[in-house]
Amino acid sequence: MNGIGTAAVAAQVTLVVVGAPLLTGVMRKVRARLEGRAGAAVTQPWRDLRKLLRKEAITPLGTGPAFRAAPPLLVATTAVVAALVPLVSTTTPVSRRADLILVVALLGLGTVAVALAGLDTGTAFGGMGASRQMTVAALVEPTILLAVFALSMPTGSTNLSAIVTGGLHDPVRLASPAGLLATAALAVAVLAETGRLPVDNPATHLELTMVHEATALEFAGPDLALVELGTQMRLTVLLGLLASLSAPWGIATTTTPLALALALAVLTAKVALLGAALAAAEVFWAKLRLFRVPELLAGSFLLAVLAVTASYFLTGE
Amino acid sequence: MSLLRKIRDTGRVAEDAPPRPAGSGSRAAAALGGSVQVRCVDAGSCNGCEIEIAAAFGPVHDAERYGARLVASPRHADVALVTGPVTRNMAEPLRRTVAAMPRPRLVMAVGDCAMNCGEFAGAYGVEGAVADVVAVDVQVAGCPPQPEKIVAALRAVTGR
Numbered sequence: 050m051n052g053i054g055t056a057a058v059a060a061q062v063t064l065v066v067v068g069a070p071l072l073t074g075v076m077r078k079v080r081a082r083l084e085g086r087a088g089a090a091v092t093q094p095w096r097d098l099r100k101l102l103r104k105e106a107i108t109p110l111g112t113g114p115a116f117r118a119a120p121p122l123l124v125a126t127t128a129v130v131a132a133l134v135p136l137v138s139t140t141t142p143v144s145r146r147a148d149l150i151l152v153v154a155l156l157g158l159g160t161v162a163v164a165l166a167g168l169d170t171g172t173a174f175g176g177m178g179a180s181r182q183m184t185v186a187a188l189v190e191p192t193i194l195l196a197v198f199a200l201s202m203p204t205g206s207t208n209l210s211a212i213v214t215g216g217l218h219d220p221v222r223l224a225s226p227a228g229l230l231a232t233a234a235l236a237v238a239v240l241a242e243t244g245r246l247p248v249d250n251p252a253t254h255l256e257l258t259m260v261h262e263a264t265a266l267e268f269a270g271p272d273l274a275l276v277e278l279g280t281q282m283r284l285t286v287l288l289g290l291l292a293s294l295s296a297p298w299g300i301a302t303t304t305t306p307l308a309l310a311l312a313l314a315v316l317t318a319k320v321a322l323l324g325a326a327l328a329a330a331e332v333f334w335a336k337l338r339l340f341r342v343p344e345l346l347a348g349s350f351l352l353a354v355l356a357v358t359a360s361y362f363l364t365g366e
Numbered sequence: 367m368s369l370l371r372k373i374r375d376t377g378r379v380a381e382d383a384p385p386r387p388a389g390s391g392s393r394a395a396a397a398l399g400g401s402v403q404v405r406c407v408d409a410g411s412c413n414g415c416e417i418e419i420a421a422a423f424g425p426v427h428d429a430e431r432y433g434a435r436l437v438a439s440p441r442h443a444d445v446a447l448v449t450g451p452v453t454r455n456m457a458e459p460l461r462r463t464v465a466a467m468p469r470p471r472l473v474m475a476v477g478d479c480a481m482n483c484g485e486f487a488g489a490y491g492v493e494g495a496v497a498d499v500v501a502v503d504v505q506v507a508g509c510p511p512q513p514e515k516i517v518a519a520l521r522a523v524t525g526r
Contacts, residue, residue: 085379087431096401096433100444103397105468107441254438262438269441269468333369 053304057138060313065131065289068317069281070094072288075321076328083332094281101274109267112169119166120268120275126159127282135210136289137312138301139217144210149197152209152290153190156242159279160186167264174256178263181339185241185248185260188346192238192353199231199356200294209290216297223295227360230352232295237349239291243284245327247337247345258336285320288327292319380428386526387518394503395525397470398444402434402524405443405467409460409496410486411450414510415477419447422513422520429517433524440466445523446473448496451483457493464500474519475502478509485509 074091081088108117133147133155160182167179201207203222204215216223223232241248244261253259256266265276293300299315301308337345406419422429423436437443440463452460464473475496478484483495496502506519 081428081430082378083373085373085376085425086428087378087380087383088428089430089433089435093401093433096399097403097435100399100401103399104444104470107466107468254436256438259438266439267441273442332373 051142053306053309054138054141057301057304057309058132058141058143060309061137061141062128062131064137064313064316065282065285066128066278068320069278069285070098072285072320072324073281076324079325079328080332083329094277098274098278101277102271104270106271107269109170111171112166112267115162115165115169116267117272119162120272120279122162123159123279124275124282126155126162127279127286130155131282131286133209134286134290135213135293135300136286136316138304138309139210139214140302140304141210145208147209149194149201149207149209149212153193156283156287157186157190159283160242163261163264163276166268167266170267172267174259174263174266178259178261178266181260182264185342185346188343188350189238189241192234192346192350193242195350195353195357196231196234196238197294199227199353199360202227202357202360209293213293213297213300214302216294217300217302223297225359226363227356228295230356230359232291234349234352234356235291235294237345237352239287240327241342241346241349243287244280245284246331246334248342250336253336260339284324288320288323289316292316292323379425380431381426383431384514384518387521394470394472395523398523398525400433400524400526402445402520403437403443404434404445404447404520405437405440405463406447406449407456407460407463409448409450409456409480409499410453410492411477411479412485415449415480418508418510418513419449419476419516422516424513427513427517429520432517432521432526434520440464441468443467444471445520446471446500447476448473448480448500448502449476451479451486451489451492452494452496452499453491454493455491457499460496460499472503472523473500474504474506474523476506476516476519477511478507481505481507 071091073094078088078091130152133143133152164179164182167175201212204211222228244251249260268276299312301312446464475481480496483492486492504519506515508515
């Protein structure tokens with residue numbers, strides 16, 4: 050039993066690491082097709098990573114430990130989150146430690162590491178990007194916490210596995226006002242946390258409009274490969290978490306190899322579908338002016354507060 | 367909704383990929399493995415070449431499908447796409463840009479001006495051609511070069 054639980058964690062992390070660049074490839078392909086282009090192959094992000102790993106590593110003059118530590122730290126925190134959150138199975142050896150606050154803190158650690166690296170380069174755009182990233186992060190983190198608190202109230206635990214199991218056994222909970230509001234709030238928070246439109250444009254070339262990209266401008270070679278992989282993994286993990294919380298069907302609750310294989314297939318389908326939908330929606334969106342971003346995030350925070358309130362009053366507990 | 371209708375009516379505008387240009391499969395192409403990040407440097411161009419580069423990466427020619435992508439920083443780049451005769455004020459920034467790129471790196475001179483100063487040869491503000499300032503690996507002739515030629519030069523580097 051424990052062996053299969055460990056296999057579930059390993060499969061989950063492997064799927065996120067291998068699948069994250071492919072998800073980015075799929076999203077770029079969808080966008081290219083909607084723009085009338087042919088688009089690069091879905092495996093292109095993997096080719097980019099392979100090439101970057103073979104390139105020369107550069108440490109810009111005057112940068113210190115913060116710059117060097119950020120890329121491995123970003124990938125490591127995201128890998129730990131990928132192991133913790135219930136994407137494939139709710140009964141893994143680490144599922145009892147899959148606490149919401151720990152997951153949000155790990156994501157925050159990754160964000161802070163990259164922001165500090167941006168600051169460490171001492172360039173104008175690096176500092177600007179770091180400042181913007183922390184502004185967005187400070188507004189997003191409470192929203193994620195509150196939205197999942199609303200989902201955790203009926204379960205009575207902030208353990209993500211317990212929340213997902215509760216949703217599986219009582220699907221009405223997911224369609225309740227609290228569940229829907231929390232899902233909406235979480236979706237906006239995930240967009241902001243992963244630096245997608247309308248908060249940040251991952252394909253921008255204009256330094257003045259950058260948020261996350263500006264902090265990564267000075268990374269080269271293997272460091273850049275890690276930063277890109279880490280960013281792609283974050284998107285995959287957060288989309289997977291959103292799928293697990295709002296549509297948990299297919300997740301393995303037992304420890305049989307068959308349930309595990311099925312859960313892997315369902316997870317891949319769900320995340321690919323969410324990613325494709327996000328890429329298609331992004332074609333229709335413009336990036337928000339930076340000073341309007343807090344309004345959007347305040348709106349999503351309000352949804353999360355309403356979700357908590359609704360959860361408190363409507364469940365009558 | 368009008369945008370959705372526009373997407374549906376337009377369909378695919380990318381032209382079919384022409385056959386792979388001869389001369390691909392060079393040593394640099396093998397080192398990059400089918401992925402080329404491009405940083406554009408305007409060293410003093412009249413912007414004619416920039417328009418053609420934009421066309422090469424636009425929907426019709428779509429250089430991105432061969433594995434080339436424009437990036438925002440020389441640190442991310444494998445190829446510097448240099449246009450225009452190098453003016454005195456851009457000589458040092460060009461040297462620094464190329465120096466900032468991690469190895470293996472290539473410099474591609476795009477347009478007649480970048481190759482031999484073209485129309486602006488001998489002008490008082492011109493330092494020289496791109497090859498006088500940094501080592502050039504690939505040249506694309508034309509004033510301005512057709513997007514097809516730029517795409518072919520990029521494909522020779524991506525090897526696809």
